Amino acid sequence: MPEPVFQPLPTVPDHPGLEEEILAWWEERETFRKLREQNRGGPIFSFFDGPVTANKTLAVHTAWGRTLKDVFQRYKALRGYDQRYQNGFDCQGLWIEVGVERELGLNSKREIEEYGLEEFARRCRDVVVWSSRELMRGSKRLGQWMDWGNDYYTFSDTNIEYVWRMLKRVHEQKWLYLGHRSTEWCPRCGTSLSQHELTQSGVYQERADPSLYVRLPLRDRALESLVVWTTTPWTLPANVAAAVNPTAEYGRRTNGEWVAVARYPGESFAERKPGSELVGWRYTGPFDTLAPGAAVEHRVIEWGEVTLDEGTGIVHIAPGCGGEDFELGNREGLPILTPVDEAGRFYDEYGWLHGLSTVEAADQIVGNLGERGLLVEAGLYEHRYPHCWRCDTPLIFRIADDWFIWVRDLRQPMLDANATVEWTPQYMGKRMDDWLRNMGDWNISRRRYYGLPLPFYPCACGHLNVIGSRAELEERALGGLEQLEELRRPWIDRVPVRCEQCGEAVERVKEVGDVWLDAGIVPFSTLGWQNPEWIPEGYATGAARGLTHADLPDHSYWERWFPADWVSEMREQIRLWFYSQLFMSVVLTGRAPFRQVLGYEKMLDETGREMHGSWGNMITAEEAFARMGADVMRWQYCAQPPDRNLLFGFGPAEQIKRELLTFWNSVNVFVIYANVDSFSPSWSQLEPASELQPLDRWLIERTHAFVRDAETSYEAYMSVDVMRTYVDYVDDLSNWYIRRSRSRFWKGERAALETLWYAVVQTLRVMAPILPFLTDHLWRNVVLDGPESVHLSGWPEVPEPDRALLAEIADVRRVVTLAHQARAASGLKLRQPLRRLVVEGAPGVEAHVRELADEVRVKAVEFAPVEAELLVKPNLPVLGPRLGTELRAVQQALQAGEFEELEGGRFRVAGRELEPDEVLVERSGREGSAVASADGVTVALDTELDDELRLEGRGYDLIRQVNSLRKEQGLDLTDRIVLTLPETEAELVARHGDWIKDEVLAVEIRLDSGLRIEKASSGE
């Protein structure tokens, strides 16, 4: 036996095993470096990586996005594009802080300060160092090719300086201001949150809060009271007014309680008044027993926004504890009581409440109201309530001073910039527009520690100094430079500067910046915008020093790579990273920072639930690598339509593994027969050179169509369409071409082997971006003298395929499928030959009668109208939403048989035309035939059997039986056998003996008792 040309393949690939092997081989051969060298100087494809927060190991959620990024970068690389491949890490902000706080067991800001900010900052950096290594390791295992080691870290001093520069510009435009307003506040984190932080998934959670109906006695109407409703008891001590809708009707119950009449339709009232007449009534506040409440004169005010959907129609107003209340309070000139401090605890002047959290206070407040007879009713109320995205604490409203960027002048330029961006899916672009139309001023300050230090130095003289760079800071510093390790707290807080207005020393505000400032500046800070000279390792400054070797390029580099051709992140980034990038880019350049965006929805578990560590349904990336392999994960990610949630799991992974076998087996067929025939194809002769049969020519065309269609889908960033195209193609390859060519492979027909090799090689190239491991593993086996890696082989250049021919064969396959359906409905086995097939409505198929007869196993194929009764029903899930109330008329007409059949499977009914997918068509044939129909094609299978057909059917059964015996006995494909059959099969042997011998490789058939096979000795 000569050495096999190709390595025999195992029946099932070991994905994790072969992936580890390929990873090592890429490393050893420096495949990625070679790819980048190969593409150097090629056209530019600019991609910006959205930074991943460096506080964790790689999760399967993150691996989804990383896969999509890698897939399209690999595709562009196959097409010869020069790329940057810079990966990014988000390194500051609450996410990082919380991990450290938990690790150190710190529970409040006071404890952090006691622990020491310097040490705290170092611990935060340690988290980033650990996590960025873990994320890199996981991403490499996933197969992601990035310029690891030249990553950007948003806590680099350089990154910080670029944000400073942007903020200075904002200040020069007079868009920066210190706002005094009511904002969502996390009592645990002790900071306000911005509007866009509240849009992240998981912020709004179902929660049961107390539901209280509270009586407020009226001062000037004896024994009468107002009843208000609240779900936030802690706000009652801050009550200053009660609001009514002036146009609504209010009624007094016999017990003296005033409520909106519409809220209690069943009740009778002793007195009724419009809301406008209640305005001005004075009442005793719910907590006038405490000093702050006692100082306020409580009265009824009017407010058009009071709805009659819930509560009593009388609304408790506490301007110090709610956004709308605050605005209303400003308008009405109401006093503002702020009951809780930064940590959400009651101030001292609230007497017995002092020091309690808002949650702790609730019980005491309820109890106290009850004792004083002010509680009408207490229960629980389920609602969706915002929580801190970082620590999960329910948020409260608090009045605070925060730094804002005024957005009015930016709104239209940002909308204009977004209009230049192509969004996939399109609706995400519209969401961005909606967001921009409604965005409020950007609250950029956080009262925290490990974040971008806001470079604001307000002076007592009234002047606000804003520092725009480290150089400027050094120039204006009045000391503290020698200890300035990083542009970060606490070091930076020890550097006062000189006020440019009055010359006095001024200190920095204590606030740090919103993390989205850090990420949004990336298109400038990493590309060297306005940087005069290229600085090697110039990005590796501050905390990033020692972690990366990234250069700070010069401005010409920025001009080359800005804007990005493409960016991709999860949908929620519309209001986060996509937004902050767009914002900063419009501030600095007036342009959008990207041309095309691919967004995608959420990941859930395979049953459609959110994944949570505590629910036991969380899958770690490590687990997924070990149990399914990276290629299978990547398939799962890529097959996902981006506009729907991905249901990720091991169940779908098993399905994918089975589906992957179709192609694996196709390659295996090639390997086996090429080895038998010592066929050794050459990369220099990729296209078949032998004289081809029609079926070969079809496969070549079919392959070209696959390449072209996949190309279109990749260009549209629709990996789901690449996967659909691939699955259809592999089905044609395996279940049509290979199945119909087995005998030719067996005979070692060169044209068939060459054609199959061509198909395999082109498929590997097309699928390399999505399945980088499997394709390279197979490539190394089947391509003997070409590029050493499929990733270095370039994108296949193919001519436009013969679409007419492909449509013909697609019709043949459709007819075959219908014939199989008809046969299955009649209960006849696939192996049983039949007399006749009648086909209606697929004219192109007439040229392929022989293949058709063979496939369907009939003696004759005729083209004629099929006599059948036609039953058409509406496909309700599709048609219902489209037709609405008109559905009924259509349904009745169909039932009465009042319709006309049109071409292409369409129908005219009740003056409308229905598409093939809008109807369900059933046909029943006449006696002795089975009918099936779809998309305007109908087939009728003659189901009557005679003795001759039965005998032939027995022959097929026998061949199958013998071939499975061969397998069971472990015979090689090429082994010849001696077949022994029972004497009862004498007629079968007499009539069909030669055919059976051919099919089972028998040299002889003997008649004896029972069925058995033996390997024939050679020479026999």
Ligand SMILES: [Zn+2]
């Ligand atoms: Zn929090």
Ligand SMILES: [Zn+2]
């Ligand atoms: Zn000053």
